[in-house]
Amino acid sequence: MFLQSNTSGTPLSLIAAHFFCGFISILIAGVLLLITGPDLAGHYFQPHLLAITHLVVLGWITTIIFGVSYQLIPVLANKKLYSLGLAKATLALLTAGTAIMSFSFFNFRLDALAFTGGFLVLVSFLCYTFNIYKTWGAGEEQSEAKDFVFISLLWLCITAVFGVVLLFNLRLAFLSISHLEMLKLHAHFGCVGWLLFLVMGIASKLLPMFMLSEGYNKKLLKFSLYSMNAGLLILIGLIVNGSSAWLFLPAVILCAGIVSYLLFVKQVLKRRVRKILDEGLRKSRLAFVLLFAPVIAGLWLAANKNENASLNQQVTVFYGFSFLFGFVTLLVMAQTFKTLPFLVWSKYYAASQAQHRLLPKDLYSENLMKIQFILFMLSYVVFIAALASGLPLAFKAGAIMFLASVVFYGINLSRLLLIHNGRAPGR
């Protein structure tokens, strides 16, 4: 019903390259977790955690979001992507920048190499924003999805500029505000302003389409958009003014926006005609349930500031972990097998549907996907137990399960991209 390469004009090879780079990044992140996992029990501002976080956010999540959006945005805009060349350059810049920056963070080398990495990432974001703006920005049609996406692009650029400023500040210490407070802003710009807004925008279009749902309340989306932006702006005001005691206020406003969005998702689910959901949609639904974890952790952190430093530290790591490794990673893994099979199918099988008797859902293994998600959920639970207990062995066990889940994801991805190379099975 929804995705096909030849209408958007975006070649499968470009999108597959994004998935390949994303997979390599999460694989390396998994290995690093295995090697340095117990570091998660310490303070969140430390080299290994910074390296893993940037590898996951930029190399895994952002790279795949870029790739998928080159397919989806032209479909939503009903025209071809503005520039394929710019999209290729964006991927090259982002990959190189992420690799350099993660290497620098891991070895805590905050020298010219780290700045080069940060600068490359910033340029890649500007290229991406320009490309998407030229593709979708000029269209007259307004929608909540479009508002979410364009605001997310704004936050993406703010996050990158702020990140580069923070890098300089680590070296030169020219800002009067505490570096850790600034890091909070940087993390929230990236996770909420960029990732969450983009995911919410795209999902607000895709979920009703995939689930065949109508009659939901779009005001919930509007409230979510305004509320979350207000929350972020208040957060900036409070941190810049050093009024951290009031952090509960933006936390509540931000969470109200997220809850409003989750109510929208609940309505879409409730009013859907397609009652039997495939694996991809079931796991996407689960991902939105997992979003409650960082929401609760965020509220707790805002309400319990400085009361118990050690507990605060644990909950802070859980806050970031449950968002990136829980909600977003699960959603990306689930949506991979909702979007990519269509592109492969469209390229190789669409012209002869009856001849091959294959549908997009037949191009990947649901069983492999089930094993992958069982391992993923086990690793999620074990990591939480490890964060609570601080046991190094628990971190190792969580990392092994996570890595195994990533390997199964990679096998299914390879099966999809390499085995289905234009020949029907059995030929």
Next chain:
Amino acid sequence: MEERQDDKIFSEASQVELKIYDCLKQVLDPEVGLNIIDMGLVYTIQYKPDTGIHIDMTLTSKGCPLGGSIQSEIERVIQANFPDVPLDVQIVWEPKWTIQFISAEGRKQLGQ
């Protein structure tokens, strides 16, 4: 195609239209896995001996990129059954498709 009991009731043109209707049930919406008749995507099927077959159909949304593959699959299925009859498939946007157009049988297949 299965012979219908009612071939004496309907005119020749109507019988061809009924056969086309059956043929189109072989064409699936690849995402949903439901045929385009039960999805409610087909609005008009018309057969005239002098002009051939005319089908008005829609897509779930204007940006729907599977339109091309659905259209070529329709052509393949119709031409296999009516090889010498001219075929004209038009994509129309009025009325706009909604989930209300999904048939009772389609809803049943979707688990409702």
